[in-house]
Amino acid sequence: MFNKRTRIKELLQAGQAVNEVTVMGWVRSFRNNQFIALNDGSTNHNIQVVAELGLLDDATIKRITTGASLKVIGAVVESLGKGQKLEIKAKTVEILGDSDGEKYPLQPKKHSLEFLREIAHLRMRTNTFGAVFRVRHSLAFATHKFFNDKGFVYLHTPIISASDAEGAGEMFRVTTLPLNDAPKNDDGSINFKEDFFGKSTNLTVSGQLEGELGAMAFSDVYTFGPTFRAENSNTTRHLAEFWMIEPEVAFNDLEDNMNLAESYMKYLIQYVMDNNREDIDFLDQRLAEEEKQLPQDKRNELGLIEKLNFVLENAFERITYTEAISILLESNHYKKKKFKYDVAWGIDLQSEHERYLVEKHFKKPVIVTGYPKQIKAFYMRQNDDGKTVAAMDILAPGIGEIVGGSQREERLHLLEERMKEMHIPADEMSWYLDTRRFGTVPHAGFGLGFERMVQFVAGMTNIRDVIAFARTPGNCEF
Numbered sequence: 233m234f235n236k237r238t239r240i241k242e243l244l245q246a247g248q249a250v251n252e253v254t255v256m257g258w259v260r261s262f263r264n265n266q267f268i269a270l271n272d273g274s275t276n277h278n279i280q281v282v283a284e285l286g287l288l289d290d291a292t293i294k295r296i297t298t299g300a301s302l303k304v305i306g307a308v309v310e311s312l313g314k315g316q317k318l319e320i321k322a323k324t325v326e327i328l329g330d331s332d333g334e335k336y337p338l339q340p341k342k343h344s345l346e347f348l349r350e351i352a353h354l355r356m357r358t359n360t361f362g363a364v365f366r367v368r369h370s371l372a373f374a375t376h377k378f379f380n381d382k383g384f385v386y387l388h389t390p391i392i393s394a395s396d397a398e399g400a401g402e403m404f405r406v407t408t409l410p411l412n413d414a415p416k417n418d419d420g421s422i423n424f425k426e427d428f429f430g431k432s433t434n435l436t437v438s439g440q441l442e443g444e445l446g447a448m449a450f451s452d453v454y455t456f457g458p459t460f461r462a463e464n465s466n467t468t469r470h471l472a473e474f475w476m477i478e479p480e481v482a483f484n485d486l487e488d489n490m491n492l493a494e495s496y497m498k499y500l501i502q503y504v505m506d507n508n509r510e511d512i513d514f515l516d517q518r519l520a521e522e523e524k525q526l527p528q529d530k531r532n533e534l535g536l537i538e539k540l541n542f543v544l545e546n547a548f549e550r551i552t553y554t555e556a557i558s559i560l561l562e563s564n565h566y567k568k569k570k571f572k573y574d575v576a577w578g579i580d581l582q583s584e585h586e587r588y589l590v591e592k593h594f595k596k597p598v599i600v601t602g603y604p605k606q607i608k609a610f611y612m613r614q615n616d617d618g619k620t621v622a623a624m625d626i627l628a629p630g631i632g633e634i635v636g637g638s639q640r641e642e643r644l645h646l647l648e649e650r651m652k653e654m655h656i657p658a659d660e661m662s663w664y665l666d667t668r669r670f671g672t673v674p675h676a677g678f679g680l681g682f683e684r685m686v687q688f689v690a691g692m693t694n695i696r697d698v699i700a701f702a703r704t705p706g707n708c709e710f
């Protein structure tokens with residue numbers, strides 16, 4: 233009866249002696265042929281299993297190695313040893329699966345994150361990744377709870393898409409045509425009419441356009457799904473496959489949109505503080521230790537928990553793009569030519585600019601609005617100045633852009649004009665334009681990069697360490 237087992241987390245939380253329990257898990261360490269630290273992933277805390285001398289024969293003792301899986305039946309008793317309140321006095325220890333201690337890559341010592349990335353299939357069994365992925369789970373759950381409680385409808389938008397108008401990034405092609413013998417048109421180009429869908433298709437870069445269709449029916453929708461970008465950017469913030477949450481709300485303007493995004497982010501942080509405190513405490517200490525390795529000027533002023541509390545307690549700074557450019561131009565950093573990329577009205581803010589604004593100038597999350605229309609997508613609502621659009625990006629300390637959103641252009645003629653200027657074929661986008669033809673309303677939405685949020689909350693520097701199996705240029709293991 234395997235399902236009779238008690239989770240180690242529940243056992244430790246209950247904090248009481250019990251006559252008999254069954255626990256199952258993996259050996260983290262084994263000392264003095266008696267003390268087994270057993271972990272089942274429900275918490276970073278192990279339960280100490282004491283196998284009194286004489287209980288197990290030598291052959292069994294030899295098989296209790298790091299990584300081996302055990303079923304233990306015993307009594308929960310108060311521990312006499314230091315370091316734990318309770319322990320299990322074993323009555324039986326059954327080995328479910330052996331693990332060759334010599335070959336098992338996870339030794340009871342500190343491994344670098346880089347090394348653990350190479351063994352991502354096993355790294356979830358470490359304390360760091362145990363904490364990260366339980367926090368990630370909670371953030372996903374809290375996302376659904378937040379939007380559900382607000383009456384939003386969760387819309388599943390397609391993964392395979394034929395629209396190439398989003399312009400959010402390079403796309404992965406989806407095809408069943410033979411690579412070396414693709415059917416050709418008379419002009420030598422590939423004839424996608426013979427492809428699986430009868431047209432050229434790709435993996436989606438965003439569910440927004442379909443989200444807008446949903447918002448025009450349900451008023452409030454959100455998507456939460458995988459998105460794909462074949463951008464060759466080897467950074468600590470970019471993945472080729474990542475998850476995005478995209479709310480889209482009819483009757484919202486830009487300010488409503490900012491309010492929604494800010495309250496959503498704060499809700500996520502609060503949820504994890506309330507429900508994952510043990511893991512957050514662990515990650516807080518982990519980060520503090522990591523920072524000790526850094527030179528003084530590279531360290532964060534706030535620890536992880538201090539940072540999260542600070543974000544909860546303070547309103548995000550709201551500035552316009554034009555103000556952001558002035559701040560950058562007036563900064564000593566700029567005057568001392570410390571930015572790699574030049575600053576002028578009209579530029580796309582580079583990561584170094586975003587980080588200066590949030591980390592050096594404001595020292596808190598910043599919402600930047602009113603970007604030049606040239607650097608933003610066709611669907612963003614044009615402002616009366618003729619130069620800017622009702623866009624908003626949220627920039628977070630240590631991460632940079634975490635949210636990108638806008639009020640959408642609901643006026644058909646202006647949208648069509650903009651599409652023409654940007655050479656977006658209106659006939660292929662007729663379905664999208666129908667929302668503006670039949671009962672158009674002001675509406676707004678945003679996309680939050682889920683992994684960037686996990687990074688922010690878990691205090692992890694590299695985005696590859698907050699998704700179970702990262703897909704990045706040149707890397708598709710596991």
Ligand code: ATP
Pocket residue numbers: 400401461463469470471472474476633634635636637679680681682683684
């Ligand atoms: P960036 O400038 O950082 O590349 P973007 O402007 O391309 O971001 P959007 O197209 O606005 O981003 O996407 C919405 C959100 O999705 C971003 O704010 C970010 O949180 C996240 N995001 C975008 N690209 C990636 C990626 N390659 N990997 C992980 N998250 C991403």
Ligand code: MN
Pocket residue numbers: 400401463
């Ligand atoms: Mn990008």
